[in-house]
Structures are given as structure tokens and as C-alpha cells.
Amino acid sequence: MKLYDTASGKPQDLSPIDGERFRFYCCGPTVYGPAHIGNFRTFILQDVLRRTLEIGGLHTYHVRNLTDVDDKTIKGAIAADIPLETFTQGWTEKFHADCAALNCLPPHDEPSAVAHIPEQIQMIESLVEKGHAYHADDGSVYFKISSFPEYGRLSKLDERELDLGRTQNERTSTADEYEKDSLSDFVLWKAHKEEDGAYFWESPWGKGRPGWHLECSAMIQKYLGDSFDLHSGGVDLVFPHHENEIAQSKCACDGEFANHWFHVTHLLVDGRKMSKSLGNFYTLGDLEEKGYSAMEVRYTLLGAHYRKPMNFTLDSLHAAREALGKLSRAIHEFQEEYGVREIPAFKDSCQEKDFGLFQDAWNILQFDLNTQACIGKVFAQLKRLKALSKSDAKDSWIGLNAVLHALGVRVPTFTPPTQVTIPPEITELAEKRAVAKAQKDWTTCDTLRDELKGQGWQVIDDKDGWQVKPL
Numbered sequence: 424m425k426l427y428d429t430a431s432g433k434p435q436d437l438s439p440i441d442g443e444r445f446r447f448y449c450c451g452p453t454v455y456g457p458a459h460i461g462n463f464r465t466f467i468l469q470d471v472l473r474r475t476l477e478i479g480g481l482h483t484y485h486v487r488n489l490t491d492v493d494d495k496t497i498k499g500a501i502a503a504d505i506p507l508e509t510f511t512q513g514w515t516e517k518f519h520a521d522c523a524a525l526n527c528l529p530p531h532d533e534p535s536a537v538a539h540i541p542e543q544i545q546m547i548e549s550l551v552e553k554g555h556a557y558h559a560d561d562g563s564v565y566f567k568i569s570s571f572p573e574y575g576r577l578s579k580l581d582e583r584e585l586d587l588g589r590t591q592n593e594r595t596s597t598a599d600e601y602e603k604d605s606l607s608d609f610v611l612w613k614a615h616k617e618e619d620g621a622y623f624w625e626s627p628w629g630k631g632r633p634g635w636h637l638e639c640s641a642m643i644q645k646y647l648g649d650s651f652d653l654h655s656g657g658v659d660l661v662f663p664h665h666e667n668e669i670a671q672s673k674c675a676c677d678g679e680f681a682n683h684w685f686h687v688t689h690l691l692v693d694g695r696k697m698s699k700s701l702g703n704f705y706t707l708g709d710l711e712e713k714g715y716s717a718m719e720v721r722y723t724l725l726g727a728h729y730r731k732p733m734n735f736t737l738d739s740l741h742a743a744r745e746a747l748g749k750l751s752r753a754i755h756e757f758q759e760e761y762g763v764r765e766i767p768a769f770k771d772s773c774q775e776k777d778f779g780l781f782q783d784a785w786n787i788l789q790f791d792l793n794t795q796a797c798i799g800k801v802f803a804q805l806k807r808l809k810a811l812s813k814s815d816a817k818d819s820w821i822g823l824n825a826v827l828h829a830l831g832v833r834v835p836t837f838t839p840p841t842q843v844t845i846p847p848e849i850t851e852l853a854e855k856r857a858v859a860k861a862q863k864d865w866t867t868c869d870t871l872r873d874e875l876k877g878q879g880w881q882v883i884d885d886k887d888g889w890q891v892k893p894l
């Protein structure tokens with residue numbers, strides 16, 4: 424399988440460094456509130472990558488962290504007046520429930536920052552010892568970026584204009600997330616401040632807590648070692664977060680860190696950046712409340728190539744519902760035609776198999792994880808499913824299941840449309856409304872429409888007149 428690598432700027436083959444398991448790390452959520460659909464676009468694409476590798480015959484080892492201490496979690500726990508652990512536990516459970524609803528495989532390990540404080544302190548000690556970090560007058564410990572000449576290579580900093588800061592204060596930053604275009608020595612250990620309340624740990628530099636960037640480096644070293652196969656996150660993490668992780672890890676450890684960088688691009692909603700003030704900020708819960716299923720959300724989020732910005736709209740969720748309905752019908756018809764009763768759970772590796780009509784869809788997924796084109800190819804073949812020989816049907820059936828499994832799309836069970844009997848009083852009301860409409864008596868028209876609605880019926884005007892349907 425080939426995947427574009429942010430560092431080299433080229434598609435690269437994916438194969439495990441150790442020849443056994445493909446070991447990869449994904450920056451996980453900060454558990455201070457519900458994750459939004461932009462976060463889930465990234466988690467879903469990472470899930471598709473893992474599923475595709477596994478179907479292709481690779482064993483994987485997937486590690487994703489939980490950020491359970493930082494500026495936002497502490498602020499949230501203090502505002503909610505509950506212990507930090509209780510606060511982050513609740514949001515972790517919500518995150519897991521959302522992931523399960525979206526059919527994302529749980530990572531093999533999910534370490535948290537709070538559970539790895541000693542490992543983080545140890546890494547800082549090593550960085551101080553080697554001259555890459557210093558204990559500043561404000562009590563915090565900073566990474567000295569001038570000590571690491573490679574700093575900025577991933578995000579191509581040399582091609583961008585940066586504010587290098589003029590004073591000592593401007594050159595250091597204690598914020599967990601600092602401005603994108605300022606370059607500063609970033610914090611490894613944050614000296615305790617009043618606003619952190621009871622949340623601090625003892626260290627050789629006094630009371631405090633680790634900086635946000637550090638946890639990934641420390642946990643990666645523990646779970647994946649000094650060199651591993653792939654590191655992933657949303658594109659907004661390239662700078663400064665991933666740049667800082669590289670600096671910390673390469674200076675503290677001996678290996679090459681990540682062999683491959685996989686970043687998923689932004690999600691736009693209604694053509695704009697998601698924001699609470701614009702009213703276009705959606706969590707999975709928000710969309711479920713509007714009547715959409717998690718699978719419709721997953722399907723929609725697969726509808727654009729991961730390296731292109733995706734524009735998410737409620738219309739695209741409608742389209743997803745229709746598409747899943749078409750798939751459901753096609754699978755049902757296939758099952759009827761060839762006597763297959765169930766969609767098997769897809770377990771076996773398909774490295775050597777022929778995927779029949781769906782070989783192209785599978786191939787395109789293997790080339791830079793093009794989910795959009797893959798879905799297009801699946802639909803292009805659906806109609807041909809009914810005209811296959813028995814042996815071709817078997818290959819195509821396996822192929823279709825493999826592709827759907829790789830995409831993590833669960834197709835709803837087909838339910839044949841039921842024959843609806845319209846009661847005479849409903850027809851009468853609809854007829855009266857049609858007369859009112861012809862007379863342009865809009866008030867009566869609206870009243871009758873509301874009356875029908877109250878009785879559970881919807882009236883639809885079409886080119887042939889009107890029809891009523893159950894709501």
C-alpha cells in the first residue's frame with residue numbers, strides 16, 4: 424500500500440520496519456468536552472488506514488493517547504467543581520461511545536498523560552542533561568529549539584515567515600497551544616500556577632505539570648520505542664505539536680522517531696471553518712439529535728480525499744442516507760439472486776484474493792487511501808452484480824465485503840417498502856387542500872397541511888399534482 428508522507432512530500436510504501444507489525448501512533452483527543460466531527464474525520468481515516476492494512480495482510484499495533492491534563496481539562500474540571508479525574512473520565516467514556524457508534528476499532532493501547540508523569544519527567548531530565556532544555560527563572564523548563572538544527576523540517580518552516588520574538592518572554596511559551604506563526608522555546612515542565620489549583624506533581628524542578636507536547640514523545644518511547652512506522656493526526660498538529668514531538672524525541676532518544684507522517688486535512692461545515700459562534704459546530708450527538716445515524720456521519724466523512732478539505736453539509740448526510748439505502752438494496756438483491764443469506768463478518772486477509780468487480784475499488788484504496796474514488800468505484804459496479812456467473816459472483820461478493828469492511832461502513836439491513844393504506848379522511852383533507860391551493864387560498868392551504876401533519880401525514884406537491892405520505 425502507498426500513502427503520501429508529509430515529511431518527504433511523496434507517496435511511500437507502507438511496510439513495517441521490524442518486518443512483523445506495522446506500529447503506528449495517533450494523537451488522541453483532549454478529554455474536556457465532546458469531540459467534533461472534524462476530529463472524527465481524522466480518527467475515521469486512521470481507522471480506514473488500519474483496516475486496509477489488516478485486510479492487506481499486515482499485523483498492526485495502534486496506539487492513541489488521551490490528553491487528560493492540560494490547560495483545557497484543568498479549566499473544565501475547576502469550572503465543573505469536580506476532580507480532574509472524574510471530569511476527564513466522563514469525557515473519555517463519551518469519546519469511546521462515539522467511536523464505537525462510528526465503528527472505529529479501539530486502539531491496541533490507549534495511554535493517558537496523567538498515567539505517565541514519571542516517564543515525562545525522565546524525558547525532561549534527559550533533555551536537560553544533554554543541553555536541549557533549560558530551567559528558566561519562571562520555574563518552568565523549556566526546550567531550546569536552537570539546540571536542534573532540524574527543527575521545522577516537517578512543517579517546512581524555512582519556507583514560511585515567522586515571528587522570532589524579541590524579548591526573552593516572547594521567545595518562550597507556556598501555553599499548551601501557541602500561535603501558529605511564532606517560533607518559541609516551548610514548555611516541557613510548567614511551574615505550578617494558581618489557576619492550576621490542586622493539579623500538580625512533584626519534580627526535580629518543583630511543583631508543576633508536563634507541557635502538552637511532551638506526553639506523546641514520552642508515551643511513544645514507552646509503547647513504540649525510538650523508531651516506529653507511522654505517526655498521524657489532523658493537519659493542524661503539524662506545527663507546532665508534531666514539530667515539537669520530533670525535537671523532544673530525537674534529542675532524548677536514539678532512533679529516527681516516525682518513519683512516515685500521515686495528516687488528515689481540515690473539515691469545513693457549510694463552506695466555513697467550524698465554530699460555535701457561526702452555529703456550524705457539530706458533535707456526533709448534535710447530528711444524532713437531528714435524526715442522522717452515526718453510520719450516515721461516517722459515510723459522509725469518507726466522501727472526500729483525506730488530503731483535500733472536505734465541505735460537510737446536512738445535504739451530504741441526506742445523500743449518505745440515500746447511498747446507504749442503495750447499497751442495502753443491491754446487497755439484498757445479490758443475496759436473493761445467489762442464495763447468500765448474510766453479509767459475513769470480514770476476517771481473513773485478502774492479500775492473494777481476486778476481488779472481482781471490486782478489485783478497482785480495492786486498488787484505489789491501496790493508493791493513498793482514496794476513499795472518495797473507492798466509493799465511486801463501488802457504485803459504478805453495483806448494477807453489474809446481478810449478471811455474474813456463480814464463481815465470479817463469489818469473488819465479487821468477497822471483494823464488496825472487503826471494501827466495505829476497510830471503509831468501516833455497516834450497511835443497514837434492507838427493509839422492503841411497505842404498502843401504505845391512506846385512510847379516506849386523509850385523502851379528503853388532501854383534496855380540499857389541493858382545491859384551496861388552486862384558488863390561491865394560502866391560509867386554508869397551510870391550515871390543512873398542518874392538520875394533515877397533526878395526523879401523521881405529509882403532503883407533497885409534484886408535477887402530477889399531489890401525494891400524501893406517512894411522516
Ligand SMILES: [Zn+2]
Nearest residue numbers: 450639664668
Ligand atoms: Zn501528539
